[in-house]
Amino acid sequence: MMKRIGILTGGSDAPGLNAVIRAAVKTAINVYDCEVFGIRNGYDGFLESDGVVPLGMEEVRGILPRGGTILGAANRGNPYARKVMRDGVEITIDVSEEIVKGIKKLKLEALIVLGGDGTLHIAHELALKGVPIIGVPKTIDNDIGGTELTFGFDTALNIATEALDRLHTTAESHHRAMVLELMGRDAGFIALQAGICGGADVILIPEIPFKFESIMAKIRERAEKGRKFSILAVSEGAKSQDGVQVFSREGDDIYVPRLGGIGQVVGEYIEKQGFESRVTVLGHLQRGGTPTAFDRSLATRFGAAAVRLAARGGFDRMVALQSGRVTDISLVDATAIPKRVKLEDDSVITARNVGISFGDE
Ligand code: F6P
Numbered sequence: 001m002m003k004r005i006g007i008l009t010g011g012s013d014a015p016g017l018n019a020v021i022r023a024a025v026k027t028a029i030n031v032y033d034c035e036v037f038g039i040r041n042g043y044d045g046f047l048e049s050d051g052v053v054p055l056g057m058e059e060v061r062g063i064l065p066r067g068g069t070i071l072g073a074a075n076r077g078n079p080y081a082r083k084v085m086r087d088g089v090e091i092t093i094d095v096s097e098e099i100v101k102g103i104k105k106l107k108l109e110a111l112i113v114l115g116g117d118g119t120l121h122i123a124h125e126l127a128l129k130g131v132p133i134i135g136v137p138k139t140i141d142n143d144i145g146g147t148e149l150t151f152g153f154d155t156a157l158n159i160a161t162e163a164l165d166r167l168h169t170t171a172e173s174h175h176r177a178m179v180l181e182l183m184g185r186d187a188g189f190i191a192l193q194a195g196i197c198g199g200a201d202v203i204l205i206p207e208i209p210f211k212f213e214s215i216m217a218k219i220r221e222r223a224e225k226g227r228k229f230s231i232l233a234v235s236e237g238a239k240s241q242d243g244v245q246v247f248s249r250e251g252d253d254i255y256v257p258r259l260g261g262i263g264q265v266v267g268e269y270i271e272k273q274g275f276e277s278r279v280t281v282l283g284h285l286q287r288g289g290t291p292t293a294f295d296r297s298l299a300t301r302f303g304a305a306a307v308r309l310a311a312r313g314g315f316d317r318m319v320a321l322q323s324g325r326v327t328d329i330s331l332v333d334a335t336a337i338p339k340r341v342k343l344e345d346d347s348v349i350t351a352r353n354v355g356i357s358f359g360d361e
Contacts, residue, residue, distance in 0.1 A: 002032055002311050005110040006103070007055070008039035009069040010077060010119030014138045014152025015291035016299035017069040020114055022060040023303030029057060032311055037106060038070070042077035042115075043122065046102030047095060064296060067289045069114075076255060078122060100129050110310035114138045116150075117338060120318060124331040127316035134310050135318035135331055136302045140287055143187035146334040147320035151299040156183065156286040157193050160233070163282050164198025168231055175228035177219055177270045177277040181236055181263030183286050188235040188341045190286065195233035195356060196347065202230065202357045204266070206237035206245070207341040208348075210359030212269050218357040219275055230275075234263045241360075301326045 007024055009017050021038070028034040036055040038045075045051030053059070053071075063070055076083070079096040103111055110132045113123045116139035127133045137144040140156035160182050171178040184190045188205020195203035202218050204210050219230045236259040239245045248260035260281070267279035291299065298321065305319045305326045318334040320327055341348065352358070 002034050002109045004035045004037065004106065004108050005112065005307070005310055006037045006039050006052075006106065006108040007071070007112045008042055008045060008114070009071045009073050009138070010042040010075075010113060010115035010122070011073065011138070012075045012116070013068050013073045013287060014116075014140050014150075015067050015155035015287065015289065016151035016295040017071075017073075017114055017138060018060075018063040018066045019291060019296045019299035020136055020138075020151065020303035020306075021055070021070060022063050023300040024112055024307050025055045025060045026057070027304040027307040032307065034307075037108065039111075041072040042074035042119070043079045043099050044074050044077045045071075046099045052106065064300075065290045067287075067291065075118075078118065080122065080125065096126065096129065099126065100131060103131055108132070110134060110315070112136060112306045112310065116141070117144060117335065120144070120331055121335050124316060124335060127331060132310070132313075132315045133331075134306050134315060135334065136306050137318060137320065137334065140190065141184045141187050142189040143185065143339050144334060145337050145339050146318070146329040147322070147339075148324075149298060149321050151291070151295045151302060152287070153189065154294040154298075155289075155292045156190050157197070158292050159286050159289075160190055160194035160282060161197040163280065163285075164194055164200060164231060164233060167280065168199065171229040171231055175276070177230045177232065177267075177275050179232045179234055179263045179267045179270070179277060179279045181234050181260070181279065181281045183282070184235045184237060185259060186237045187339065188237070191233045191235035191238070192341055192347055192351065196351050196354075198231065198233065200231045200233040200356060202232040202234075202359055203351060204232065204234045204238035204262070204359055205341055206235055206239065208343065208358045208360050209239055209241040211241050212266075212359075214357060214359040214361060215266065216270070216273050216275075218359070219270065219273075223275075232266065234266055236260055236262060238262050
């Protein structure tokens with residue numbers, strides 16, 4: 001019988017992390033009479049003196065609807081590339097062996113890791129070193145392979161949709177083109193679905209490079225029919241057919257480059273063509289706050305399933321949603337190919353059918 005397990009939240013936060021933690025702790029205690037330890041700030045917790053905390057029923061009480069993570073997140077917490085100061089100089093070192101030692105010292109029989117692409121890649125690397133690891137797919141971007149959905153996505157989608165609804169009324173009053181820049185990195189799921197749900201006229205996503213002239217054709221076509229306003233849902237990773245993605249910050253060996261600014265580029269282009277435009281960047285509002293009922297449900301199902309998987313010894317695997325059912329797949333398969341919007345997805349076809357332009361025709 002499994003007696004001690006650990007849980008950590010890696011990468012950026014997403015609504016539903018606390019719901020997973022709560023479900024995992026409750027399942028571990030109720031079903032397996034097992035002790036649970038929370039590792040703070042991603043993998044970093046193994047390296048810090050106060051980085052490990054016991055998690056019991058008391059610690060998880062009331063956290064189901066809370067956004068963020070009670071364990072803290074660290075999206076630069078890669079044990080294979082940790083930045084430290086040595087003799088006044090910043091260097092990058094590999095501390096993965098220390099993490100493995102930390103896990104052994106705690107006598108953890110399983111480590112449940114909640115994370116996106118980066119965290120899950122690291123999880124697999126640690127599994128190769130013998131760590132009994134289980135992944136839970138988390139990200140508002142919904143870009144992890146092998147699972148239909150990640151928790152956090154539905155909450156971000158609802159916030160983005162509400163933002164588009166609000167932009168609609170002011171766009172109509174002022175006869176403007178309103179651009180909403182949305183998160184998602186290299187995947188356009190948030191912009192695609194929010195654009196459909198929020199009645200956007202143009203959706204720009206990384207998977208479908210656009211032409212500036214096509215955006216204008218759509219805005220003009222609407223204006224000619226008396227619809228003197230337009231709504232554009234623009235993914236932060238979108239790029240024009242002859243251009244590149246727009247970044248607000250360069251990357252380094254710790255941080256990935258930070259996307260941001262394409263909304264402004266599109267808005268400025270529209271203005272130069274004689275149409276008044278305004279740009280809104282929704283940013284971290286998409287990640288903060290309480291998860292939707294759907295995300296609470298998915299997160300709870302994932303958390304309980306991860307503990308059941310640990311009890312079966314299903315290591316180096318990730319819980320996943322397939323055909324509406326929670327199952328599990330190998331971390332290798334989950335991280336092999338990131339999930340992207342496909343041109344033949346029915347959502348893309350449907351968006352075109354209802355008159356939405358992707359700026360590509
Ligand atoms: O991966 C989740 C995400 O919110 C992306 O959509 C976005 O590009 C990125 O994280 C922002 O990261 P940060 O919190 O470091 O600004």
